[in-house]
Amino acid sequence: MSFFNFHDPEVLRTWLLSLIIFLPALGAGxxxxxxxxxxxFFKRFSLxxxxxxxxxxxxxxxxxxxSSAVGHFTLGEPGMQNVVDHEWIPSFNIRYFLGLDGISLPLVILTSFLSVLAMWASWSIDKSVRAYCALFLLLETGxxxxxxxxxxxxxYVFWEVMLLPMYFLIGVWGGPRREYAAIKFFLFTLAGSVLILIxxxxxxxxxxxxxFNMLTLAEIGQMPDSPFHQTLLWGKSVSWWAFVLLFIGFAVKLPAVPIHTWLPDAHVEAPTPVSMILAGVLLKMGGYGIIRICYPICPDAGYELAWVVCxxxxxxMVxxxxxxxxQKDFKRLVAYSSVSHMGYVLLGIGAWSATAEFQYNTDYWTMGMSGAMFxxxxxxxxxxxxxxxxxVVYERVHHRNLDQYGGLFARMPVFSGISMVxxxxxxxxxxxxxxxxxxxVILGAxxxxxVLAVVAASVVILTAGYILWTIQRVYLGPEYKGPHGDALTPMTRREKYIAAPLVALAILLGVxxxxLFDYVTPTVQKTVVEMKDWSEQPKADSQSVGWVERSEPHHRKNPPKKMVGLAPLDPPYFSEQPSVDLQETEQP
Amino acid sequence: MNFDQLLQNVVGDTIGPGGSLCAFRPELALCATIVAVLLAKIILPGWKSSAYYITLLGLLAACFFAFPWSWQQGGIPAAKSIFTGALIADSFTVVVRGMLLGFAVLFATFTQMTGVWDREDQAEFYVLMLGSLVGMCLMISANHILIVMLGVEMAGVPCYVLAGMKRNQPKSSEAALKYAVFGAGAAGVMLFGLSLLAGVLGSVQLPTMTARLIQIIHNGASADQTLVLALGGLMLMVGVAFKLSAVPFHFWAPDVFEGATAEVAAFISVASKAAALGLLVRLVAVFSMPSALTFPEGISLPPDRLAAVADLGVVRQYIVALLSLLAAVTCTFGNLAAYGQTNMKRLLAYSTIAHAGYMMMPVAAAAALVGSDAVGAREAIAALLIYLGIYLFMNLAAFAIVAFLRNATGSEEIADYAGLVRRSPGLTVCMAIVMFSLVGLPPLAGFWAKMTVFLALIDAKLWALLFIGALNTLLSLFYYLRVVKVMALSPEPLHREAPTIPLTSLVGSYCALLTVPVVALFFLLGGVLYWARAAAHTLFN
Structure with missing residues (x-):
């Protein structure tokens, strides 16, 4: 196949997706x-x-x-779209296999969107700008x-590619304790990724x-006589161990208590644009990994350990x-609020309510998981x-001590208004x-x-507590008494332009x-229905080996590229999948 | 058979068509090069760089002879023993020898560039290197106790001299003495172990010894025999562990690496280690499976091969336990000890120790697999060879950068690398790539090394070893990252000559040349994989 035959939509798709991923890396080069x-020039070029x-x-x-334009997203289609599948290292059956669905597309757009804003927010960086821009672009590729x-x-390769630029971005351009924060971030994430690798x-x-095909692995994991059921170690199955290892790896990134301690340090020490990326994108990878990988591939362990996840x-959250x-430090407060907010994601994903007790009703879990995505x-x-x-305010007054703020509303009215929103x-x-x-998430839980739902709902009160208290301490009050009061100038035009899209999106998604749900829900529903189908299966003997004989070696090599018009309740991505035919699909 | 007939047979076997000498041409080329280098020093005293060019020519000739041209037509030939069973010529020999010779080419160029030797000493240096190389080639093709001993000594003794060749430096002499004393001790223990084995098994040829071993186990070994055999195996392992710098026989490594020049340290760290691993694979292969080769003495295997394989189960268990323990301890100790180092060469010495531990893991996996799954065992050996091939580039690049920086700044302390990124950004990037590759992060070739080893361990179900390997990846991050941190993040000291080494300079481009494969091999693993699998192809048959 020629890679320059641009009339072929397959080729075009390959170029499009590869360009999106590797254009930043190319730019860095x-x-x-x-x-x-x-x-x-470096900043403008990167922007x-x-x-x-x-x-x-x-x-x-x-x-x-x-329209038949290549790359557009088909709404309501739960499966993978824009699939690009080429051979990379045949001896290990490793493929250059990309695709998008309702779960990944919003995150991809979030990433590219925040990258623009963060790059634009990097105008204040003035130390080795060339290296900064190159590392930033490399990070975006990852x-x-x-x-x-x-x-x-x-x-896994992309997961690790992200690590090195982040280390240097925190370690070179960060605050006073940057080296400690950078190595802590690196160490925690590497520990998690080693577990993922295993x-x-x-x-x-x-x-x-x-x-290594995630979709095939998910398909295998959901089979009634899956080879992942065989015992691996200490009486636990392959599936159980894989789930635990993957979950720990992703929970480090999410981050979940008690492996969250890298986050406050990394966020506080990182320069502003890098904090934006860290909080805005990197944390989402944990949640994404759990939705995309942990549950579909290891449903039985997810079922067994739902209470741990929730x-x-x-x-x-609490x-x-x-x-x-x-917290006394403004940035640290925001960092801990991230820990709290990402707890909702975990609860929404983990609340496995499609059980026999509920007549396998998938509605609530779909709600929870869509809520987690949202x-x-x-x-x-x-x-x-x-x-x-x-x-913005740190650049002006060079401190983040909440007790020394106050009265910003009078000095920076636009900034304060944006902050409120x-x-x-x-x-x-x-x-x-x-x-x-x-x-x-609370509805789903x-x-x-x-009990968990009530606790989760009452966390909203705690959240309101610290946010309102922060607003009171920073923006309200008669006048600013802290250091560098003269520097409190109104927002520049560049800063307004960066904040405006965020405010607009916050309101748009609010009303x-x-x-967003139009994109997310079909895919989430498909995932949940697959999980439900799995939990309805009669559980097979764990030592079954029948699977090996039944499968033909290469029948999954060329999955259908795009399957339009499938109803959300008819989930199989691969039409040959036998497990779906085996069970009754009675609805409650 | 009278004496004359015997002589006829030997001559025919040696120089006849397709005879033993044919497979031995690379080693002969090396020997000829040694003579040529020495002669050139006498005949052409005016030509100062003669030694380097002759060595390079000789090495390239050896590479030419070593390259398996016939594989393209006929596929990989089966293993055969040469010189009446003293050596074994198979794809493993071919590939590892090719690796050693390729390394020697890069290494000779490297030493010529750093100019570390006086022009007067150059000839001696290359002669010693080539001599050591011949010994290493013998080690990896050993099929006979004598050759094992001969190879280990031939490879080792020139290294002792190389370590002490900087005559006017006390540290260098100390290193040489330490190395020689330790080496002699280890060799003595190994020789004693070999004599115990030979005494019980009544032979000095390795496959024959295995055949006897099977007979003994089959008939039920007495307690005394078991004790002596176990002890012999342990003592044999001492010698190999010394060459591998495996804990607890590693004490020489940091001191020798620190005292010897970075160039010699690179040679010991890569070539010597590769040869030792080659020997280890040979020994494990021969004692864990009855060989399919015919033996000159006419000893045939027990008729039921499966029973013979099963009889060796206890030997394999012994090997797996021994190697797993050594690998786990070596790996962990190396990584922990490297953490406190301030001298770059000492740090790399402990890093070498740790990597020796990693590289023993797939050998243990192979020994665990070979009884039930020879294909898996071959795959494990292939993992080792992938590791070795990638490790060659990583470590040579690391030592090359250390040597070039020593030439520029006169220091090998990590603290003196501070802020290097501002003067020599290209070199720092090279060093960072090498260090991260040594940790095993993608997208760098070091990741494949780790990953294939882990795959082998999973296949062999050695979970404890897998856990230790994974944990060590984490431990190793600290000290490799510290080097990068000092180079990239720390401020530049005020009083230092600026070591400006741009990548466009000769030495800079040499570093870049070594770093490119560290990145490129990640994306283009196919070639490495082909050679690694080809090498393992003839093992465990």
Missing amino acids: VLCVLPIRSDQ AITVLVFLLTVWLAIPAGD MLGVFMALDFFLF AILVLYFTSNPHT GLGTVS YGALAAMA QMIAHGISSAGMFFLVG IFFAALGLPGLCGFWGELF WSYSK YPKA
Whole structure:
């Protein structure tokens, strides 16, 4: 197949997706060799690249309708779209396998969108700008790759690619304790990713024929006589171990209490744009990994350990909110609020209510998981906004001590107005983006465990407590008495332009959440229905080996690229999948 | 058979068509090069760089002879023993020898560039290197106790001299003495172990010894025999562990690496280690499976091969336990000890120790697998060879950068690398790539090394070893990252000559040349994989 035959939609799709992922990396390479020494040029060039990538991802998000343009998204289609599948390392069956669905597309757009804003917020960086821009672009490649990769190996590579630029971005351009924060971030994430790697390799080895294809692995994991059921160690199955290892790896990134301690340090020390990316995008990778990988591939362990997932989520919520309340440092407060907000994601994903007790009703779990997805996007907007706003005032007064603020409303009225919107969005005020995620998560959790739902709902009060208290301490009050009072100038035009899209999105998603749910829900529903189908299966003997004989070696090599018109309740991605035919699909 | 007939047979076997000498041409080329280098020093005293060019020519000739040209037509030939069973010529020999020779080419160029030797000493240096190389080639193709001993000594003794070749530096002499004393001790223990094995098994040829071993186990070994055999195996392992710098026989490594020049340290760290691993694989392969080769003495295997394989189960268990323990301890200790180092060469010495631990893991996996799944065992050996091939580039690049920086700044302390990124950004990027590759992060080749080893461990179900390997990846991050941190993040000291080494300079481009494969091999693993699998192809048959 020629890679330059642009009439072939397959080729075009390959170029489009690859361009989105690798354009930033390419830009970074060009930056390194350009014989120009103007810092302003480096920033403009990088901004141009991020804008270009953003436009390309927007192209992906345009609903396809009747047009036959390559790359547009078909709304209501739950399966993978824009699938790109090429051979990479045949001896290990590793493929260059990319695709998008309702779960990954919003995160891809969030990434490219926040990258533009963060790059623009980087105007205040003036130390080794060339290296900064190059590392930033490299980071964007890693982030986009994680959300688009469907080959486990590829996923892992992008996951790690993100690590090095982040280390240097925090370690070189960060605050006073940057080196400590950078190595702590690196260490925690690497510990998590080593566990992920082991899980990937064990799954690869257990599948037969060996594969890194996430969709195939999910299909195998959901079979009634899946090879993942065989005992691995200490009486637990492959599936159980893989789930635990993967979950710990992703929970580090999320982060969930008690492995969240890297986050406050990293956020506080990182420069403002990097904090925006950290909170806005990197944390979402944890949630994405759990939705995309943990549950579909290891449903039985997810079922068994649902209480752990939900419990951790609730503990994170409460602990994060309480810790945020105790902070004296503005940025640390925002960082702990992230821990609290990401707890909702965990609770929404984990609340496995489609059980026999509820006649396998999937509605509530779909609600919870969609809420978790919505919460991720909403948190991406509000937390990036909050970090940006903290950065704006930090650049002026060079401190973040909450006790020394006050009276900003009088000095910076526009800034304060924007802050109110963003902070209230984080709080979950109806009409702003934070509301829907929290609401749906709590609704979803209700049918799983009333206690957890009540606790989760009351965390909203804690959140309101620390946010309102913060607003009172920072913006209200008669006048600013802290250091550098003269520097409190109104927002510059650039700062307003960066904040405006965040405010607009916070309001838009608040009043019209359907814009996002339309993309997310079909895929989430498909995932949930698959889980439900799995839990309805009669449980097979764990030592069964029948699977090996039944499967033909290469029947999954060429999955259908796009399957239009499937009803959401008819989930199989691969039409040959036998497990779906085996069970009765009686509806309650 | 009278003496004359015997002589006829030997001559025919040696120089006849397709005879033993044919497979031995690379080693002969090396020997010829040694003579040529020494002669050139006498005949052409005016030509100062003669030694380097002759060495390079000789090495390239050896590479030419070593390259398996015939594989393209005929596929990989089966293993055969040469020199009446003293050596074994198979794809493993071919590939590892090719690796050693390729390394030697890069290494000779590297030493010529750093100019560390006086022009007067150059000839001696290359002669010693080539001599050591011949010994290493013998080690990896050993099929006979004598050759094992000969190879280990031939590879080792020139290294002792190389370590002490900087005559006017006391540290260098100390390193040489320490190395020699330790080496002699280890060799003595190994020789004693070999004599115990030979005494019980009544032979000195390795496959024959295995055949006897099977007979003994089959008939029920007495307690005394078991004790002596176990002790012999343990003592044999002492010698190999010394060459591998495996804990607890690693004490020489940091001191030798610190005292010797960075160039010599690179040679010991890569070539010597590769040869030791080659020997380890040979020993494990021969004692864990009855060989399919015919033996000159006419000893045939027990008729039921499966029973013979099963009889060796206890030997395999012994090997797996021994190697797993050594690997786990070596790996963990190396990484922990590296944490406190301030001298770059000492740090790399402990890093070498840790990597030796990693590289023993797939050998243990192979030994665990070979009884039930020879394909899996071969795959594990292939993992080792992938590791070795990638490790060659990573470590040579690391030592090359250390040597070039020593030439520029006169220091090998990590603290003196502070702020290097501002003067030599290209070199710092190279170093960072190498260090992260040594940790095993994608998208760098070091990741494949780790990953294939982990795959082998999963296949062999050695979970404890897998856990230790994963934990060590984490431990190793600290000290590799510290080097990068000092170079990139720390402020530049006020009083230092600026070591400006742009990538466009000769030495800079050499570093870049070594770093490119560290990145490129991640994306293009196919070639490495082909050679690694080809090498393992003839093992465990």
